[in-house]
Amino acid sequence: MLAKIKEFLGIEAKPEELASKEEVEKVAEEKAKPRIGYVHLSGCTGDVMSLSENYDILAELLTNMVEIVYGQTLADVWEMPEMDLVLVEGSVCLQDEHSVKELMEAREKAGLLVAFGSCASTGCFTRYSRGGQQANPNHESFVPVGDLVKVDCALPGCPPSPEIIAKTVVAVINGDMDYLQPMIDLAGYTEAGGSDLQYKVVNQALCIGCGTCAMACQTRALDMTNGRPELNEDRCVKCGICYVQCPRSWWPAEQINKDLGL
Amino acid sequence: MVLGTYKQITLGRSTDKQIQKISQDGGIVTALLTFALDEKIIDGAVVAGPSEEMWKPTPTVALSSDEVMAAAGTKYTISPNNMVLKQAVRQYGLEKVGIVTIPCQTMGIRKMQSYPFGVRFLADKIALDIGICCTENFPFESLKTFISAKAGVDFELVEKMDIGKGKFWVKTQDDLISFPIKETHGYEQNGCKVCLDLVSELSDISTGSIGAPDDWSAVQVRTDKGETVFKQAVDAGAIELKPIDEGKFGLEMLTKLAKSKKEKAMKEIDRRKAMGLPVPYKGSSEKEDPLANV
Incomplete structure (x- = not known):
């Protein structure tokens, strides 16, 4: 099963692992499946859709590897149970008492809380909200979940790609903390936007005009002019992906060498 | 290992006589890309193509050998090639780019492949990354000044x-006019000053003129993927080889320049860190090999 996920991700499984496939499955059977919850706050459901794009591993994942114990439409329960890990999608609306309560409860009942997607991790598009609209004109203030509770791990992206979700799942199952370290660090990145490229890269004499930010931008808000990113603020959703993918924001050298086999 | x-x-x-004529040194990049396109190892290539302005390159998706040839030769200014990768896959529908x-662009691509946070179904479509040797890069206005x-020449x-x-x-x-390379100092872009990589250490195949005689290029074959393509190109006769000179004008020179770029960058990294400025790389006291690209 692990080998299958690795194969899907293009990570070559070691021969000895293949040889002991039964063993791996046995361990997987014996090991209690991690109990996962899914909390959906103010987001567009794009993040869970991206998760479900991992067709190849989804069935295995949901049937054999994890147990979904809580989540609207995913589990038929009212009371939130204890969970090993909870994925939170969407930012939290301060005026919506249900959202605030559910988030607080999730923090209490989950071992690990993951801000899943940019709305949960940076606020993303909901940062533009100013209230005064139907269905509830009072719903004005939307903040990343990290503003209210401790976030252990963040997966920004609008949405995060199916691959990063799969890679993270594999890392969690394998206990690969080295791979997860950037996600742990990104838990603190809650105020994001295209202007970070100017403040944190260009202003700091770090930009080299490689164009990775403009490629990564999920809303085509970035262009390159004279070798520097130029932001069209009207298109920016403040997901933070441009800065996250910039090779000059953080540099995972060891992981890259490992992935390339160098 | 200063060469990665x-x-x-x-x-x-x-x-190829035509490639020899239009390309920079040994024409390795052009030869490899045209070969890979013809053999369908790739179905398109992102290159620094010509723009409306003379000598100002623009990232271009080349689908044919002719389009690759049109982009041959070095342009000593910024071409943000990575920016059109998504376009190459989504708009052009390429499966093997x-x-x-x-x-630095190689580093952006490799980081994206290891951590594709917001980059959906793209990481696995990079079929070949040819890195070029780079001491530093210049903004277009710097180039105009030179x-x-x-x-003293009309552009x-x-x-x-x-x-x-x-x-x-x-x-x-x-x-044929020349001026000492020293006179370009102070015109390079600032981000280059903390760069620890001369030879595109993370590419599949890297190449450049340093360490090679006129009209030849030095080539480093790095990954399994790079090795497969390079061997095919050599076997097919698209590229001819000769051993690199170990001495002063060959490997020694390449090693010396790679080392000196790293040493200069480490000094700058330490200086910036001491001022409290952010640098994504470790300071010299934080790593075992002071010249590693980490």
Whole structure:
């Protein structure tokens, strides 16, 4: 099963692992499946859709590897149970008492809380909200979940790609903390936007005009002019992906060498 | 290891007369891309193609050998090639993309492949990354200054630019003008000053003129993927090889320049860190190998 996920991700499984496939499955059977919850706050459901794009591993994942114990439409329960890990999608609306309560409860009942997607991790598009609209004109203030509770791990992206979700799942199952370290660090990145490229890269004499930010931008808000990113603020959703993918924001050298086999 | 991990280091050049004529040194990049396109190893390539402005490259998705040839030759200014990768996959529908990158661009691609946070179904479509050797890069206005103020040449008349033998060369139809490379100092972009990578250590195959005689290129074959393509190109006769000179003008020179780029960058990294400025790399006291690209 692990080998299958690795194969899907293009990570070559070691021969000895293949040889002991039964063993791996046995361990997987014996090991209690991690109990996962899914909390959906103010987001567009794009993040869970991206998760479900991992067709190849989804069935295995949901049937054999994890147990979904809580989540609207995913589990038929009212009371939130204890969970090993909870994925939170969407930012939290301060005026919506249900959202605030559910988030607080999730923090209490989950071992690990993951801000899943940019709305949960940076606020993303909901940062533009100013209230005064139907269905509830009072719903004005939307903040990343990290503003209210401790976030252990963040997966920004609008949405995060199916691959990063799969890679993270594999890392969690394998206990690969080295791979997860950037996600742990990104838990603190809650105020994001295209202007970070100017403040944190260009202003700091770090930009080299490689164009990775403009490629990564999920809303085509970035262009390159004279070798520097130029932001069209009207298109920016403040997901933070441009800065996250910039090779000059953080540099995972060891992981890259490992992935390339160098 | 100041030249990064590699399986093979050699001199090489294109056997194609037309490529030899239009390309920078040994024409390795052009030879490899045209070969890979013809053999369908890639179905398109991201290159620094021509724009409306002379000598100002624009990232271009080339789908044919002709389009690759049109982008041959070095442009000594920024071409943000990575920016069109998504376009190459989504708009052009490419499944196997080749790309030419300078070291920092290679690093952007590799980071994206290891951590594709917001980049959906793209990481696995990079079929070949050809890295080029890079000491530093210049904003377009810097380049204009070299040509018009230092070489005293009309930009439109320039046929070729080159860096070698300690000089910046500008070739026009009638003249070959040069000025010491030292005079370009202070015109390079600032981000280059903390760069620890001369030879595109993370590319599949890297190449450049340093350590090679005129009209040849030094080539480092790095990944399994790179090795497969390079071997095919050599076996097919698209590229000819000869051993790299171990001495002063060969491997020794390449090693010396790679080391000196790293040493200079480490000094700058430490200086910036001491001022409290952010740098994504470790300071010299934080890592075992002070010259590693980490």
